[in-house]
Amino acid sequence: MSNSASLAATFVLDQCKQDAETTPQSVCSESCGPGYRKSLPEGKAVCCFVCTQCPENEISNETADVDQCMKCLDHQYVNTERNHCLQKSMTFLDYDDPLGIGLSCTALCFSALSALVLGIFVKKQDTPIVKANNRTLSYILLLTLHFCFLCPFLFIGHPNTATCILQQTTFGVLFTVAVSTVLAKTITVVLAYKVTAPGRRIRWLLVTRAPNFIVPICTFIQIVLCGVWLGNSPPFVDTDTHSEQEHIIVLCNNGSVTAFYCMLGYLRALALGSFTVAFLARNLPDTFNEAKFLTFSMLVFCSVWVTFLPVYHSTKGKVMVAVEVFSILASSAGLLGCIFAPKCYIILLRPQKNSIQGLRDKIHYRPKS
Template sequence: MPTFSAQVGTLLELYKIPQLHPFLRKSQLINNIVYNKPRDEKRKMIQYDIYNLVRFPNRSWLFVKVGDFFYSSTYDQDSKQCVQCPAQEYPNSERTHCLPKTVTFLAFEDTLGTAIACIALCLFVLTAVILGIFVKHRDTPIVKANNQALSFILLISLLPCFLCSLLFIGHPNTATCVLQQVTFGLVFTVAVSTVLAKTITVILAFSAVKPRRTMRCLLLSGASNSVIPICSLIQMIICGIWLGTSPPFIDIDSHSEPRNLIIMCNKGSVTAFYSVLGYLGFLALGSFTVAFLARNLPDTFNEAKFLTFSMLVFCSVWVTFVPVYHSTKGKFMVAVEVFSILASSAGLLGCIFVPKCYIILLRPDKNSWKALKNRRGYK
């Protein structure tokens, strides 16, 4: 008969089977009967007979069997010392072996990667088509309005804005890790500074109508065009410091997803990365402020209002980007950055150029010098 290490008085309380579970977990059971299954050396089964001490009305005592306790396990589960799996591996569900983690990244073959790549290419083609329309109708009033050269610069800068998102897809390497951040910072600086230059042009054009020789000279000299190289030079200096001190590099994230090894581009200097974003945000906020103040100026084709809407979309996308970027992990973090690039670029393209293409293609009667002279203020 098996014995228990607990006191006999404790057994008097064990009348119900569910009450045995906490008792068995805390007690040391001693049994001389051990059954080994034949033909299976890896498994062992132990059986305990559970008895209860019952008192009868005549004050006699008797041990009554109330149940059995069976325990079976494998030897490779009863390890004396646990060993943590390496960073490149994870434990199986039984925690008996370490399995290799799957290498993952935002690949072109993934559904998400394919969708992003298709969207980027479609927007690139659309931008190229709009650029071709503007080149074909370059002698019309709507294309010449508000500095024709700046419109071409903005359209050309939007082309690499859409293409640079492809650098974030595929297996990362040293070249793509460096190019994706530097290209993104520089081409977006050119695009946003061009919007700022176009907004300044609207203000100078309105001021030049008044008898102010200084404003007229600034407009004719193309002073607003100098905004682009100056702003771009500052961003180039920031990117140069970034690459010279702590450039981006390939990194492996083995902690975000328990069963995956995430191949990613480490930003290197986080301060430099947010300096690039902060500078872009400063330019975008400045462009939005200037465009908002100039939105009611009597512009011929509502250029100031279109610029205001475009910068509103741009700023909204990147303000939303920061919290969402920090709340995601792995390849979804990369997807959030790519989506922000595509959404902000599409905002500039759609708000500034789509209304003009509508007039060029569908309302050509409004895009003639005769119609322009017949408008109020030109009679």
């Protein structure tokens, strides 16, 4: 070997020893183990590389030095050492999950409560407070709220094609019936006041129960929207492999996002219309006028669903489903509590006010505006 070659070899060895002192994880000291790959820092000799941990969702399970890590499949995730790919487990909002148990129990309690209120109204159907503001509409609203509280059970459990189709459409139709019923009750209050005003000839609207037709008309429009949705791009079972590292989330894909927001938009417009009419009629001087309670109920309803959209889009996986279920229960409870709690209070605890004599006393002592 020539002197120049010997000097070059000695220089390379000295360089590697010098880098080994400053960079322990180099070939000059030890090899890169599983979970790491070779990386050559800029300006260093080829023989002196450093060991860099594999990026997220990538592994290296070789004992010898490797240049590249290997990506795990979509249905797999890496262990903490990043040397093995593990199988992801399926997850969804289940009845065994604490969140699912809590929502299920809440839904059952509220559905039982709505059934109890309906039973009270049927039993006291001939009393003034039940007859006021259209008894039939009260029955429709209570029955609809009962099914609204049962609606969350379509969202809990392993999704399938049937539940995915029924989830949003059932929710949309039921809440359309509920909100349109509130609108019809509010219009009934307005018409009742207008009939008593001098010179008004619109008694036939109350006699023919014209406000009751608001419910089927509004519901029919929502059914048409849902029918177009199901005919073009219906919801289907889907999986989310990226939101959670160790789980594959089984969920329902809404299909057409446009159709989904059309359904919600129509429901929102109906709710805003009901709130506006109820707000304008809140101070009408009518006995057992429930317009104030209807106004507050629609305020709660609108507040829940205005809050729902940003929260819904900021969550993922089963928490997203839980947010929608909670919104369904909260808005339904708002309607039940705001509209029927004051009536049940009078029926059960102040029965003297729920009589002909009590009605006469209320009219006699009503303050003049």
